[in-house]
Amino acid sequence: MLFHLLRHQWTNIRHLKQIHAQLIVTSLITDADAIAGILRFFAEKPNPSNLDYALAVFDCIESPTTFAWNTMIRTYTRCFTAPSAFRFFIRMRRSLVPPDAHTFPFVLKACVLLQSIHPGLSVHSQSIKFGFDFDIFVHNNLLCMYCNFGRLTDAEQLFGEVPRRDIVTCNTMIDGYVKSGEIDCARQLFDDMPTRDVFSWGTILAGYAQNNRFGEVLTLFGLMVAGGVKPDNVAMVIVLSGCGQLEAFKQGRSVHSYIQRRNIRLDVFLYTGLIDMYAKCGCIDNAFRLFLESREKNLVTWNSMIMGMAMHGHAMQALNLFDDMQRAEIQPDSITFLGVLVACSHAGLVGLAWKYFASMDTVYKVVPELKHYGCMADLLGRAGLLREALEMIGTMPMKPDVFVWGGLLGGCRIHGNVEIAENAVKHLLELDPEDGGIYSIMANIYAAAHRWEDVASLRKMMNISGVRKVPGCSFVEVNGFMHEFIAADKLHPQIDETYRLLDGIKNHLKINLLNDFSGDIDMENEI
Numbered sequence: 444m445l446f447h448l449l450r451h452q453w454t455n456i457r458h459l460k461q462i463h464a465q466l467i468v469t470s471l472i473t474d475a476d477a478i479a480g481i482l483r484f485f486a487e488k489p490n491p492s493n494l495d496y497a498l499a500v501f502d503c504i505e506s507p508t509t510f511a512w513n514t515m516i517r518t519y520t521r522c523f524t525a526p527s528a529f530r531f532f533i534r535m536r537r538s539l540v541p542p543d544a545h546t547f548p549f550v551l552k553a554c555v556l557l558q559s560i561h562p563g564l565s566v567h568s569q570s571i572k573f574g575f576d577f578d579i580f581v582h583n584n585l586l587c588m589y590c591n592f593g594r595l596t597d598a599e600q601l602f603g604e605v606p607r608r609d610i611v612t613c614n615t616m617i618d619g620y621v622k623s624g625e626i627d628c629a630r631q632l633f634d635d636m637p638t639r640d641v642f643s644w645g646t647i648l649a650g651y652a653q654n655n656r657f658g659e660v661l662t663l664f665g666l667m668v669a670g671g672v673k674p675d676n677v678a679m680v681i682v683l684s685g686c687g688q689l690e691a692f693k694q695g696r697s698v699h700s701y702i703q704r705r706n707i708r709l710d711v712f713l714y715t716g717l718i719d720m721y722a723k724c725g726c727i728d729n730a731f732r733l734f735l736e737s738r739e740k741n742l743v744t745w746n747s748m749i750m751g752m753a754m755h756g757h758a759m760q761a762l763n764l765f766d767d768m769q770r771a772e773i774q775p776d777s778i779t780f781l782g783v784l785v786a787c788s789h790a791g792l793v794g795l796a797w798k799y800f801a802s803m804d805t806v807y808k809v810v811p812e813l814k815h816y817g818c819m820a821d822l823l824g825r826a827g828l829l830r831e832a833l834e835m836i837g838t839m840p841m842k843p844d845v846f847v848w849g850g851l852l853g854g855c856r857i858h859g860n861v862e863i864a865e866n867a868v869k870h871l872l873e874l875d876p877e878d879g880g881i882y883s884i885m886a887n888i889y890a891a892a893h894r895w896e897d898v899a900s901l902r903k904m905m906n907i908s909g910v911r912k913v914p915g916c917s918f919v920e921v922n923g924f925m926h927e928f929i930a931a932d933k934l935h936p937q938i939d940e941t942y943r944l945l946d947g948i949k950n951h952l953k954i955n956l957l958n959d960f961s962g963d964i965d966m967e968n969e970i
Contacts, residue, residue, distance in 0.1 A: 478504055482514040489521035509543050516549045525556035532566070542569070544578045551584040560592045583611050590619025614642050621650035645678045652681050660685035661694050668701070676713050683716035687723035695720040711737065715744040722751025745773055750782035758790030777809055784815060788822035796822050817846035824854015829863050845874050852881070856888050864888045879905065 478500065485497040501507065501515050512535040519528035532550045535542065547570045554563035567585055570576045576585070582605050589598040598619050605612065613636050620629035633639070633647045644667050651659040664682045667674055674682070679702065686695035699717060702709070709717075714737040721730035734740075734748045745768045752761035765783050768775065780803050787796035800819055803809045816839055823832035832851050836843050848871045855864035864885060871881045882905050889897040 479508075479510060479514070482511060482518070485518045486514050486521065489518060491522045491524065494519070494522060494524065494527075507538075507540065509540055509546065512540055513543070513545050513549060516546065516553070520549050520553045520556065523556060525553040528553035529557060529562055536569070542573060542575075544575050544581055547575055547578075547581045548584040551581075551588050555588055555591045560588075560594065563588045563592070577606060579605075579607060579609060579612070583609075583615055586612065586615045586619070590615060590622060593623060595619060595623045595625070610636070610638060610640055610643070614640070614646060617643065617646050617650075621646055621653065624654065626650045626654045626656070639672070641672065641675050641678065644672055645675065645681070648678055648681045652684060655688070657685035657688045661689070661691065664698075673705070676707070676710060679707070680712050680716040683713075683720040687720040690724050692724035692726065695724055709737070711739045711741050711744060714739075715741070715747055718744065718751070719747040722747060722754070725755075727751055727755045727757070740771070740773070742773055742776060742779070745771075746776070746778045746782060749779060750785065753782045753786035753789060756789050758786040758792065761786035762795070775807055775809065777812055777815070780807075780809060780811075781814055781818060784818040784822065788818060788825065791822075791826055793822060793826050793828065813841060813844050813847060816843065817850050819850075820847045821850030821853060824851050825857060827854070827858045829854055829858065829860050833863060833866070843870065845871060845878075848874070852884060856884055856891075859888065859891050861888060861892050861894070 481500050482497065485493055497515065497518055501511060504511055512531065516528050516531050516535075519525070519531060529550065532542075532546070532553075535546075547566060550566050551563060554560075554566055567576070567588075570578075570581050570585065575581045582601070586598055586601055589595075589601060598616065602608075602612070602616050613632060617629045617632050620626070620632065629647060629650050633643060636643060644663070648660055648663055648667075651657070651663065660682060664674070664678070664685075667678070679698065682698055683695060686692075686698060698720075701707075702713070702717075707713070714733060718730045718733050718737075721727070721733065730748065730751050734744070737744065745764065749761050749764045749768070752758075752764060761782060765775070765779065768779070780799060783799050784796055787793070787799065796819065800811065800815065803811050803815070816835070819835060820832050823829070823835065829851065832854065836847060836851065839847070848867045852864055852867040852871065855861075855867060868881055868885045871878070875881070882901055886898050886901045889895075889901065
């Protein structure tokens with residue numbers, strides 16, 4: 444009866460102590476199965492506060508078996524006390540207890556938590572010594588360890604040596620390639636896999652998203668659905684992020700429809716992904732409707748909605764959301780304040796911006812970063828407070844980057860301040876001397892001030908240094924496909940039809956303008 448109770452999943456620590464006491468009273472505590480049942484509880488229900496009790500139980504064992512040692516190592520690892528787990532393995536080896544195929548996966552996971560490759564190398568050599576290095580479970584954990592430490596060459600060698608691979612082996616190697624930024628190698632292995640699971644698809648989707656290759660994310664998702672693989676919520680969130688980044692509204696709406704058709708439960712992460720997608724695609728009303736609909740909201744949910752409102756010029760709504768967020772007892776972070784400052788910038792609320800900026804560190808314990816200073820420089824520049832912006836830059840605790848000086852330069856262009864613009868350009872060229880856009884903006888500022896000699900001098904300097912302005916680029920979604928156009932583009936396969944259409948629109952506008960102008964003349968004659 445006592446052994447049956449030990450196998451129950453619902454047993455809690457209080458019940459376990461009662462059973463343990465009964466085992467002692469009935470002299471069954473020496474039974475190996477009874478001790479194994481007690482130790483198994485700690486591994487299956489890991490809790491750091493119970494580790495001392497687990498250790499006391501283990502130390503009462505006269506001759507611990509390999510299973511007992513494994514269970515303790517697993518318990519320490521699952522409680523994220525990796526140093527204790529590794530020390531237990533050393534203690535096991537000094538006790539001359541032979542490890543088995545279950546020992547090494549637990550210890551290798553502890554090595555990853557230790558964030559040091561050297562214990563892992565030692566465990567690898569031990570696995571070879573005991574003949575478990577080609578065991579599929581040990582091998583997969585060795586592969587995972589090398590991938591986590593960025594030892595891609597070692598991982599590839601290990602991957603090539605294994606006589607038998609399963610889907611976990613391939614998924615682990617794909618994940619290693621993704622973490623190392625080798626997305627093309629990951630895709631090659633993905634394509635070569637005979638079978639793939641949801642994790643395979645999710646990993647490759649995440650890899651493309653991390654490398655900002657969102658077009659491939661959407662293409663792969665289409666292949667995934669067409670292949671009959673049901674994506675999990677993680678894959679859905681990645682795809683929605685891709686739709687948002689590309690502003691691909693049609694695809695994003697299709698993903699949302701897919702979620703509704705399949706009755707996929709909208710958790711907080713999926714709600715947040717949809718809110719962010721609709722906001723970035725310009726459908727702020729849809730985003731806000733979903734925001735109100737979601738019962739559970741985390742920090743990212745609030746941030747997505749605040750930033751969405753701010754980017755669409757709804758400054759007061761964004762600031763009201765910030766107040767609601769605090770009433771909901773959600774602690775703001777650096778992204779929250781970036782959204783708040785963007786809202787203030789778009790509405791020209793200089794006083795409020797200063798108030799929020801000053802409260803970041805003093806009230807909310809959020810240290811201002813470069814992006815916040817860049818936003819303030821942009822806001823002050825737009826408002827014409829160029830001297831104030833320059834003073835703020837001079838008091839920054841870190842070196843200003845291109846966004847900070849760029850915000851100031853943008854303000855100089857609006858208000859025609861040549862002196863401060865020259866100062867900003869000097870620092871910008873020190874940071875990025877190859878950026879032709881900086882020269883172009885300064886040339887425009889000189890031209891607005893009728894300083895034509897300076898314009899010519901700047902153009903000459905660009906020619907001598909070989910700097911070229913990066914041509915403008917735009918994206919247009921047509922029938923669910925994203926088309927990229929570059930200034931003076933001749934490479935698009937439908938470029939002739941596009942220019943004919945543009946010429947037609949231009950001629951149509953000219954005719955309408957002439958008609959309007961003629962109508963104005965006739966009206967004047969009648970008067």
